[in-house]
Structure formats: structure tokens, C-alpha cells
Amino acid sequence: MRATWIAVDWGTTHLRAWAMDHNDAVLAEARSDDGMGRLARDAFEPALLQLIAPWLGPGITRVVACGMVGARQGWAEAPYRAVPCAAAAGALVKAPARDPRLDVRLVPGIKQDSPADVIRGEETQIAGYLAQLSGFNGVLCLPGTHAKWVHISAGEIVSFRTFLTGELFALLSETSVLRHSVAPAGWDAAAFQAALAETLSRPETLAAGLFNLRAEALLHDQAPETARARLSGLLIGAELAAARAYWLGQEVALIGAPALTALYADALAAQGLAATRTDGAAMTRAGLAAAHAALKEPT
């Protein structure tokens, strides 16, 4: 099965590729753990070929890739565009592939000078969302390891902020002293909402609320599923408190993994705000397709 072109999402810890047809429909999907974080510069091309070789024909196949593959320590640097800038992808950067069948283009990230902030990967989801909903004005929230809040106006990215919420949740629940008290799965919706309300109204309580999860387990047999929901609520509440200027009175669209956007939607609903939800992987593909389509146009 030959691909018309190939879409690639290449982050620090993952590599995901889709064989696409001429209508930008998915023909096949492949993934590996060959994230940018573990690859030396000359290891990018072999890692990619291992996944996509079955999809290549005798001619040249275009590959459009987003994510940390375009960082300074990636395959080739696709320099940041500065906000305010078009939400649609900027000029792609060609990666130095040696295999004559490959024409690999990398999507540039986005930077903000003050407060200093960067995006590398989510810009493609943003572009994909706006390619499908071109008149959108409002705020995009992309929860995840590094959650992004992005202000969109007239097709431009105006400003954004990044929150370490997802990474903090992983570190605290898996590596810190809280790992003894926090379940790896399971949930308690009421505990989530209560913890969320605590840090949203009084963000300073986060600092003491974390160890409290351990003490509640030791002294009052708090269920580890409750601790998991409370930890998530404390962290997302602190994020919402800090991002208040982004969502208060705004139209908010959530883009990301369905389980995660559901949490944020619940959190915002408790503040009287109805946010829409869109799958992140689909928006990555839509953004890569838009970048690919722009490449095809005569320049």
C-alpha cells in the first residue's frame, strides 16, 4: 500500500506516522518509542524509515512532520515564528534526508518574547482546528504534559501561556512521596471538584494540599482513587486560577486526548463555562494536511 504523502507527529518520547491518500484520509498508522529525546542527529532518518518504508513507492514521497523533531536538538531546526502570527503553519524547513525517496518538511514552532514561552507541536493542532473552523475567535486550551492556553483572534495567534500541569501530575503521582497514596487509575468525581474549587479560589493552598494527600492516606485511610482525583483537581485548579484571564467570559475550545479534555470541560463547567471538545490526534493530522496542501500550491 502506497501513501500519497505521510503525516508525522514526532515528540520527545514518541514517533507516530500516518500514511495518507490524496484526499487526506488515513490509509495506515504506525508508531514507535523513537522519540526525539533519545535520537542522535543521524538516527532520525533510520528511525523514520523503519516505520514508513512499507508505504514508499519508487518516486519521491513527501513527509510533513511536527513536534520536537524540529527543535534545535532535533533532525533540523525549524526556527520559531514569533507571535502575533498566522495560526496557519509557517514556511516548512527541509530536513537533510539521504534516501532519494524522501522529501521531509518540518513545521516551525512558535515563540512569545514576553512572558517568554514556546510551542513546538501544538501549533499544528491549532492550525488544524482553524483549518476546520476558520472563523473561530476565542481561546484554545490544549491540556497535556505541558498544557497550553492560546488566544486566537482573526486567524492569528495573539498570545499564549504554558503550564506544567501534566508533567507535575506525573512526577507527583509516580515519583514523589505521594506515589504511596495515589492510585495509577480510578477516579472520584466529587473529590476532583472539591480540590479544584480549593485551588481555583485560593491558589496558595496548593503548596500544603499536596502533602495533605499523603497524610489523609496515613491517618484517615483516604482511598488512592480519591487521592488521584484530588491531586488532579488541585493542579488543574491552580492552572485555571493562573489562566483566568484566558477563559473568563471567553469562548473556549478544548483540544487534546478525550479523557483529558473531559476533565477540563468538567472543571470549566463548574465555573459556568461550556467549552467545546475536539480530539487532539485528529487536529494534528488536520494541521499536517493543511501544511501539506500549502506545499502543493504553486509558489
Added chain:
Amino acid sequence: MRATWIAVDWGTTHLRAWAMDHNDAVLAEARSDDGMGRLARDAFEPALLQLIAPWLGPGITRVVACGMVGARQGWAEAPYRAVPCAAAAGALVKAPARDPRLDVRLVPGIKQDSPADVIRGEETQIAGYLAQLSGFNGVLCLPGTHAKWVHISAGEIVSFRTFLTGELFALLSETSVLRHSVAPAGWDAAAFQAALAETLSRPETLAAGLFNLRAEALLHDQAPETARARLSGLLIGAELAAARAYWLGQEVALIGAPALTALYADALAAQGLAATRTDGAAMTRAGLAAAHAALKEPT
């Protein structure tokens, strides 16, 4: 060289022992990495003997130990005392040593029902401090992996709160994405004070301030020593904001590692508060000595 008695500080990751004479002066010191976290119940006695055997005579030697060795998963459980309680150590619990030369006693921890919180180890530093300064009324702050703020009145521990500040600093600077931007050593005093002021006055800014450390490094070549001081300032500022009721208008005594109490003293000085500073290890020994002296008294 024979010890009159032996003082032991036995935490999750460390074991530290002092050979003491009849005046509670230190004759010798030994330490190992045999923390409670890596020992099965029957491994405690061999780990201890490996350090202290040279100090034992033919008769019985008393060993007084504090820390996680007395937790439920430790050598033997020394159950928590509940606040409000005397700052002096409570009834010690005998550990089941098999060697006839050993008489090992464990110091109980302290618990608070609401908000749920626990102390296991620092109670001995508190007892040591009050043994030396019996009339102290005010607040003790014990910075560290799990920083404690403790309200002392009339020789009693009235209430306390624990903050994960030290563990968060370690996780963020060594394990998170910030490890690329934060130096393992070095300092920038102005950056520390500026970051401290940010989260102390607006604690919600912590959530966005963390990733900002990474972005400042990527975009503006922020020095990793500056990032280190800023990270410390952001976290301690958030702790001080949450612990405000403990220190505002109070007499505050800092107990801990000198480098750490110096930071907290600087932070509090910026709020117009002059805190005293006392070495933590010395207070651990003083607390163990007070517990040992209480054992000697006829009951």
C-alpha cells in the same frame, strides 16, 4: 572507644549514628545509605550493627532513634501522638533487637487530625530546640524535603503544616523538562528575591512561572544558575504565601541545614521579619539526648 549511649537519625534514605558520652558529647559519627525505605523488617538490626558495633561494650548499650525507622513500615511502629501535645518526646517504643547488647528505643511521630498532617523525625529537632530554649513561644520552620511550619505555645505543639517544597525543587530541577535549564549548583540572589516576591504576592503565578524558566533559557539564554535561584524563589514564595498565618507578626526560628535556613531567612527578611537560625543536625542530637535523659529517670 565505647559509647555511653548511641543517638540515631534514621530516615527514608539515610542512616546516621553518633556515639555519645555521659555528658551527651559526640565521640564519633558514622553514616550509611541504609535508609528505612530500602530495608525489610529483619534488615534493620544488621544495618544498625554494621555502623555501631565498634562502639558497643560487653554490657547493654541504649540506642535512641528517630525518623521513619518508627513508621508502620519501619523496624517497629512508634504510633503518632496527636496535637496538641508536649513538644518533649513522648513514650519511646522498644524495637525487637536480638543482639543482647542492644536496647533500641524509637521516638514516636506526631499527627494532626484536621487538616490531616504528620511529622516523623522533625519532632525530635523540635524537642531538642525547646530543651535548649524552654521558654520559646512562636513558630518553628524546618525547611527541607518536606518543610514543616510548627506553632509552639507553652511547651506544646499546637498545630503544624507540611509543604512539599524541597521534594518539588528536586523533582523539577533534576527530573522534569526544567532539568535542561536549571543548574545543579550556583545562585543569583536578585533572581531569587524577584521570583519569591512574584509567588508570595500572587501564588497563582507559580503554575505558569515554571515553564517560563525553560522558555527564558531557550529564547533569552537565561543562565542556568539564574533559573536555579528563580525556581527556588518561586517555590519558597508559594510556600510562604500558604504559610502566611504561621509567620505574619510571629517570632520565627528556622531549624535545618545552614544553606537552606539562610535562604528562608533571606526570604523572611524581605518581608521585614528577622528569624533566628539553628543547625538541624545539632537539634536532632539534642532532642535524642533529651529523650535519652528522660529514659534514665526513675519512672
